Amino acid sequence: MIWWAKRAVLLILAALVVPAVPARAMDPQSCRPVRFGAVNWTDVTATTAVVSRLLEGLGYAPSTRIMAVPDIYMALEGREIDAFLGNWMPTMEADLQPYVEDGSVEVIEAPNLIGAKYTLAVPTYLFEAGLQTFSDIARFREALAGKIYGLEAGNDGNRLIRTMIEGDAFGLRGFELVETSEQGML
Known part of the structure; x- marks a missing residue:
């Protein structure tokens, strides 16, 4: 596994496991379903699958819908999904900004791939x-x-x-x- 992927998984595990026991006891039944939006990219698929598996172990019922990026932001705005784990900034900023400005989507400011590049590649x-x-x-x-x-x-x-x-x-x-x-x- 690539070093940054290992780091991302460990950070996700730590963030979910530490508060897991007390949080599970306090969640009402209506909080059990967790709906993810995801793009069909290897990294987002893996991240969403790992988090979903962890949530299942904690008693939640995660589901995932594969969509295009603009559709994910619209679904977040319409509360059709709860989270998207594949936000690449600043490249997605133009799609995301209207939703952040109107308060319908909140970005959790905790980048996990500092220094990553989003660019073209060649053989x-x-x-x-x-x-x-x-x-x-x-x-x-x-x-x-x-x-x-x-x-x-x-x-x-x-x-x-x-x-x-x-x-x-x-x-x-x-x-x-x-x-x-x-x-x-x-």
Whole structure:
């Protein structure tokens, strides 16, 4: 397991186990269901599954709905779900901000991946051939078939890529953004 994933799991365990015994005795039956929203990304799936398993052991009844990021924030606002464990800041800020401003969604300010990067990636053979920065992408148009693979439709990262293409940042005008999944992108 990657070091940051181990650290995240340990932090989650500590946060849940320490108050677990007294909290369980005080929770009314209406608090037993815990509804998670999740995107179909490996890290969020794993984190949500671990927390769900821990909650089950404490007598809760967790459930998970897979949705796109904007839909998750709308579901939080509408109280259709209770929590989302995959908030990537600052990239999701544009989607999240209206809900924070109107008070319908609260962000718990405890980042668990300090220094993590949310960026584009390339296969090793292209990296070794010189595709190492955003400014290198245009030179590799042919090798990339003029395509940049993003995540699922509605994802904030896709919006950032689309903005770069439309604004011709790094000479990307004419590239096609292909909305796919984490698995398809990788």
